[in-house]
Amino acid sequence: MAVAERYQSIEEQRRWEGSFDQLRGLVSERAITGETMLLNMGPHHPSTHGVLRLLLELDGEQIITCLPDIGFLHTGIEKSIEDKSYEKALPLTDRMDYLSPMSNNMVYASAVEKLLALDVPERAQIIRVICLELARCASHLVWLGTHAIDMGAMSVLLYAFRERERILGMFEMLSGQRMMSSYIRPGGVWRDVPADFLPTIKQFLADFPAKVDDYEALLTRNPIWKDRAQGVGVIEPDIALAHGMTGPALRGSGVNWDLRKAQPYSGYETYEFNVPLGEHGDVYDRYLIRIQEFRESMKILNQAVARLERVQGPYRSENRKYCPPLRSELGQSMEAVIHHFKLWTYGYDAPDDEIYCAIESPRGEIGCYIHGTGANKPRRVHFKTPSFMHISALPVVSKGYLLADMVAIIGSVDIVLGDCDR
Amino acid sequence: MGVSEKLGNLGVVTTTVEQAVNWARTGAMWPLLFGLACCAIEYMSSQASSYDLSRFGMELNRATPRQADLLIVSGRLTRKMAPVVRQLYDQMAEPKWVISMGDCASCGGVYNNYAIVQGVDEIIPVDVYIAGCPPRPEQLLHGILTLHEKVKGERIADWA
Numbered sequence A: 001m002a003v004a005e006r007y008q009s010i011e012e013q014r015r016w017e018g019s020f021d022q023l024r025g026l027v028s029e030r031a032i033t034g035e036t037m038l039l040n041m042g043p044h045h046p047s048t049h050g051v052l053r054l055l056l057e058l059d060g061e062q063i064i065t066c067l068p069d070i071g072f073l074h075t076g077i078e079k080s081i082e083d084k085s086y087e088k089a090l091p092l093t094d095r096m097d098y099l100s101p102m103s104n105n106m107v108y109a110s111a112v113e114k115l116l117a118l119d120v121p122e123r124a125q126i127i128r129v130i131c132l133e134l135a136r137c138a139s140h141l142v143w144l145g146t147h148a149i150d151m152g153a154m155s156v157l158l159y160a161f162r163e164r165e166r167i168l169g170m171f172e173m174l175s176g177q178r179m180m181s182s183y184i185r186p187g188g189v190w191r192d193v194p195a196d197f198l199p200t201i202k203q204f205l206a207d208f209p210a211k212v213d214d215y216e217a218l219l220t221r222n223p224i225w226k227d228r229a230q231g232v233g234v235i236e237p238d239i240a241l242a243h244g245m246t247g248p249a250l251r252g253s254g255v256n257w258d259l260r261k262a263q264p265y266s267g268y269e270t271y272e273f274n275v276p277l278g279e280h281g282d283v284y285d286r287y288l289i290r291i292q293e294f295r296e297s298m299k300i301l302n303q304a305v306a307r308l309e310r311v312q313g314p315y316r317s318e319n320r321k322y323c324p325p326l327r328s329e330l331g332q333s334m335e336a337v338i339h340h341f342k343l344w345t346y347g348y349d350a351p352d353d354e355i356y357c358a359i360e361s362p363r364g365e366i367g368c369y370i371h372g373t374g375a376n377k378p379r380r381v382h383f384k385t386p387s388f389m390h391i392s393a394l395p396v397v398s399k400g401y402l403l404a405d406m407v408a409i410i411g412s413v414d415i416v417l418g419d420c421d422r
Numbered sequence B: 001m002g003v004s005e006k007l008g009n010l011g012v013v014t015t016t017v018e019q020a021v022n023w024a025r026t027g028a029m030w031p032l033l034f035g036l037a038c039c040a041i042e043y044m045s046s047q048a049s050s051y052d053l054s055r056f057g058m059e060l061n062r063a064t065p066r067q068a069d070l071l072i073v074s075g076r077l078t079r080k081m082a083p084v085v086r087q088l089y090d091q092m093a094e095p096k097w098v099i100s101m102g103d104c105a106s107c108g109g110v111y112n113n114y115a116i117v118q119g120v121d122e123i124i125p126v127d128v129y130i131a132g133c134p135p136r137p138e139q140l141l142h143g144i145l146t147l148h149e150k151v152k153g154e155r156i157a158d159w160a
């Protein structure tokens, strides 16, 4: 493009035809008279963890008002699912909360199972627990690295991603894909774990606790880290509850609510683990909780791996009306061919009913609402996602803190914009 | 280049301006610190320990478009985000290149719906497309090396 033309296009975008009147009621009167400053943060900003835009009203360095503007990643996933059969909609759910696709698969699969009253074999449940806890570790590792970078500790990211690569390698072993695995499916999982999976995960479980100690050695007692995190972004328990916050952000405020304990699914009630709780509800407590969750996840994984070796059996429901037959059966059984053809062309009918199902994702409660039609496509699918709730609480949480603390607060409630906007 | 081996350690390298400039450009191409969606996480992986983009002189991500040479559009581009990306591109100084990372950025991917721009090339010119959902870090590296090949072939006559 010619230079002159390009400058013209910039000028066109600069022209703002709005007026401050549009902001009346949203920001304080002092902003309109120019006494305080309005600052636009995002949607292209390294520390907003994606394409979040915040309009901040600042008095000096202090935040008076914070107005989040979401929707920069609105992908229309819920609407797209309405046009797909139940099984074929699954890959879309991967791409909502892209830091832990397994949790999205799980919540969608559980919702469909609830709608169909479909059974899940025990082995599948154990594999699911392994996947979910690995996903929790992988997601917390990204959180740890990016949160530390936001606060100025550059090296943590490199360590965190080193371990994350190993988890992604295991996901690839299971599903053939590093991130968007679509592995957990209605009725069970896509396929059984490959032979070399167990030795790999055992090696990982042996190595990982020492790595978590390393992260702690870098941060937990680091005076700079403490200065930036302690007493910052305090969320009172009642505020957290009023805004529907869940997950580590809620538990940081000392509220004991973890769906794995409160409404167990996939056999979580049979595992032994603790739910770490915070006291002060500040950025530092939320950090400590996630670090402890690494260790709790290790506990669950150790138990699950031991169980997986013991429990044999199908990895997917044998109900052929809903779950496709094994490939090996296709050459021998006419019935298997018919089921296969039906399932991969038409799918299956689900009752005209509505259900809601929720699980604990690394970020908090992720829920799936499905309204069936009696045919092979849903009337409406809706996801209740933790990031959306957490962003809604940002204006309350950030009030009165400094601009530099905003970055710490955003990082500590751990939002993913794909999860919020979907 | 590669002349230095032939000349020994005389301390002299002969080359053309074209080649020298293109070599410099490929050796320190600073990407814009910019991510849109899932693909940005794989982009982060390629920056981190195992894949280490700094081997190609790209460890320095600039958060401001004024200092960046390369825009890696990593992820799905929504209609709401499109003007922002266009503005970022406009603000980058010449010479500048664009890599479209992932199916969504290249062609809309699985989302053929009301919300997603069907490929970033609808709003900005793209040099290299990378397929995959998300592309593996190796694929991104391959895309970047492909771009380097392209840059090495650029001619002074075309710069103006």
Ligand code: SF4
Pocket (backbone or CB within 6 Å): A095, A180, B037, B038, B039, B074, B075, B076, B101, B102, B103, B104, B105, B109, B132, B133, B134, B135
């Ligand atoms: S190509 Fe796939 S991984 Fe990349 S942004 Fe699109 S949906 Fe996400």
